[in-house]
Amino acid sequence: MTAAEARTHIRYSGWASRKALDAALALPPEDQSKPMGVSHESILGTLGHIYMADRIWYKRVVEPELHMPPMAEMSTREALTGEWQELQKRWEAWADSATDADIDRIVTYAMRDGSPGETPASQLVLHVVNHATLHRGQVIGMLRQLGVKPPNTDLFFYLRELRS
DSSP, X not given: OOHHHHHHHHHHHHHHHHHHHHHHHTSOHHHHXXXXXXXXXXXXXXXXXXXXXXXXXXXXXXOTTOOOOOXXXXXXXXXXXXXXXXXXXXXXXXXXXXXXXHHHSEEXXXXXXXXXXXXEHHHHHHHHHHHHHHHHHHHHHHHHHTTOOOOOOOHHHHHXXXXX
């Protein structure tokens, strides 16, 4: 993966997550937090989980001193519309300044259970995007269960939008 490809994927993930979040915010509050028996129980819970993972990996790849709030604080409307959006801007700023060498560098980190890890930044970028895609798909499924037509969040639609 090149730095340019990392920029595209990071921007795509932010774009798609924002579309899913906007669809969720258009729902009545009780539907946003309704237990759905999927993923992280509710739409807000699942979006909060995406935000949490985006934040954990940003901390590991870019800013080791970044504070990690409790999960419950990351699944609120306020956190998802404020802090998550700011984090996305930080991911994009990092990607904008990253060189191919930065993308190739090995990132060392500790997993949540304390076990050590070493992975190229390029693979971690792909993991962050892929993880978010999985859980956005679950949010899309929950929206459909609620009778809502979900937004198109596929990479194809992002790339088409870039060209127009």
